[in-house]
Amino acid sequence: MTSTTPPPRADRPRIQDLAGAVLAGGESEDLLDLLLRSARTDLTARSALLVMPIQEAQWGIEMVDGPDAPALLGAAVPPDSPIGLALEQTDADALEEVGTVEVGEETCRALLAVIDGAEHGVGLLTVLREHAGAPFTAADRERLDALAGLVALTLRAPTLGRSGDDLDDERSRIARDLHDLAIQELFAVGMQLEGLVQSLGSPGTVPSNARIRSAVATSVQGLENAVAQIRQIVQSLRRERSEASLSEQLRHEVGLATAGLGFVPSLRLPPHPAEMDAELPPEVAEDVVAVVREGLANAARHAHATAVAVSVSVFSEGVDRVVQVNVSDNGRGIDPSVRRRSGLANMSARARRHSGWADAINLEPGTMLSWRVTLPSP
Numbered sequence: 001m002t003s004t005t006p007p008p009r010a011d012r013p014r015i016q017d018l019a020g021a022v023l024a025g026g027e028s029e030d031l032l033d034l035l036l037r038s039a040r041t042d043l044t045a046r047s048a049l050l051v052m053p054i055q056e057a058q059w060g061i062e063m064v065d066g067p068d069a070p071a072l073l074g075a076a077v078p079p080d081s082p083i084g085l086a087l088e089q090t091d092a093d094a095l096e097e098v099g100t101v102e103v104g105e106e107t108c109r110a111l112l113a114v115i116d117g118a119e120h121g122v123g124l125l126t127v128l129r130e131h132a133g134a135p136f137t138a139a140d141r142e143r144l145d146a147l148a149g150l151v152a153l154t155l156r157a158p159t160l161g162r163s164g165d166d167l168d169d170e171r172s173r174i175a176r177d178l179h180d181l182a183i184q185e186l187f188a189v190g191m192q193l194e195g196l197v198q199s200l201g202s203p204g205t206v207p208s209n210a211r212i213r214s215a216v217a218t219s220v221q222g223l224e225n226a227v228a229q230i231r232q233i234v235q236s237l238r239r240e241r242s243e244a245s246l247s248e249q250l251r252h253e254v255g256l257a258t259a260g261l262g263f264v265p266s267l268r269l270p271p272h273p274a275e276m277d278a279e280l281p282p283e284v285a286e287d288v289v290a291v292v293r294e295g296l297a298n299a300a301r302h303a304h305a306t307a308v309a310v311s312v313s314v315f316s317e318g319v320d321r322v323v324q325v326n327v328s329d330n331g332r333g334i335d336p337s338v339r340r341r342s343g344l345a346n347m348s349a350r351a352r353r354h355s356g357w358a359d360a361i362n363l364e365p366g367t368m369l370s371w372r373v374t375l376p377s378p
Contacts, residue, residue, distance in 0.1 A: 015143075015147075019153075022255075024258075028154055028155070030259035032151065034258060035125075035151050036064075037065050038147060039144060043111070043129070043143060046068065047127070048065045048125070049128070050123065050126075051077055051125075051126055052115075052123035053120075062074075083112065106130070108128040109128065110126055111140060112124045113125045113126075113145045113148035115152045118152075125147060186222070188222055192219050192222070196216075246285040250288075253289060253292050253296060257299075257308075260296075261296070261308060263307070265296060268309070280314070280323060280375065287351075287353070291369075294346055294369075295347075295369045298369065305331030308327065309326075321375040322374055325370070325371040326371075328363060332365070347371050350371070351371055351373050354375075356374060358372075
């Protein structure tokens with residue numbers, strides 16, 4: 001049998017880093033993908049499975065990371081299988097390596113950890129290792145138990161801290177604001193353009209250039225109004241959130257980026273982050289967060305990197321105080337054939353507002369996005 005078990009990883013994410021990613025929020029499916037991938041690679045397993053109830057006393061395999069996904073994803077768990085029998089146990093501490101599991105024509109070892117998903121029910125995080133491989137150890141069990149706890153937290157996170165009525169009220173308010181403001185404006189733009197298209201298609205009634213210019217100008221103004229209204233709605237949502245310090249917001253952005261990157265980016269802040277939080281004015285702090293977010297998003301979308309580092313520093317340069325943000329990766333670098341880089345253009349625009357600059361620097365390998373501005377005089 002050809003081995004499909006990944007090699008051991010010395011750089012596996014710390015549990016506290018994965019916990020930070022879960023607590024930072026994000027799409028549940030992305031976070032579950034990250035946790036299953038961690039379970040497979042960290043425990044040098046063949047595949048990792050998420051087993052959850054499909055109805056009373058019946059379980060199914062909801063997610064699979066590894067080569068067994070085509071054979072196992074969506075399959076029901078037979079009650080008399082080792083996994084099915086384990087699900088009937090009430091003592092989670094009694095779960096050990098449960099012998100062997102048949103995957104097609106191959107036999108695998110299985111290690112299980114219980115997941116308490118609250119309203120989602122009780123399930124299992126399971127890793128499979130080829131039978132010829134090394135037995136699971138106590139350290140493997142501890143790691144899997146910790147990951148299972150994070151899976152449970154991810155499943156329960158959407159309902160933590162807020163009641164269903166609160167969520168429904170907020171959704172209703174957002175929907176009402178969008179409908180009454182932005183959507184009505186966009187509807188009017190659509191009507192205006194539809195009338196113009198009809199007049200252009202009618203034989204013998206070609207509209208004048210003045211009418212075309214007027215219709216297009218009105219439509220552009222309507223779109224600008226809609227964008228402004230959407231921004232106001234977003235800003236109102238931000239204001240309703242409890243105020244977080246700059247360093248807390250940066251840690252939050254790094255946590256959110258973990259799911260998209262597939263690993264935990266590093267974050268380096270000044271030795272005393274609270275001093276940076278107090279020194280940077282709100283308009284600069286907002287741009288620092290936006291630049292870090294843009295840099296992480298670029299790395300996730302384009303770099304194909306295995307490591308990303310974020311550095312934020314504040315220092316004196318002559319009589320000025322300067323803040324500098326660097327987001328570097330070890331990915332494939334800047335594609336010279338791509339002329340338009342909207343991410344860098346956005347960063348540059350934010351830098352110019354504070355008499356600063358932004359640039360993309362080639363590394364060997366990878367890229368560093370550097371953003372630097374001068375702080376206003378106190």
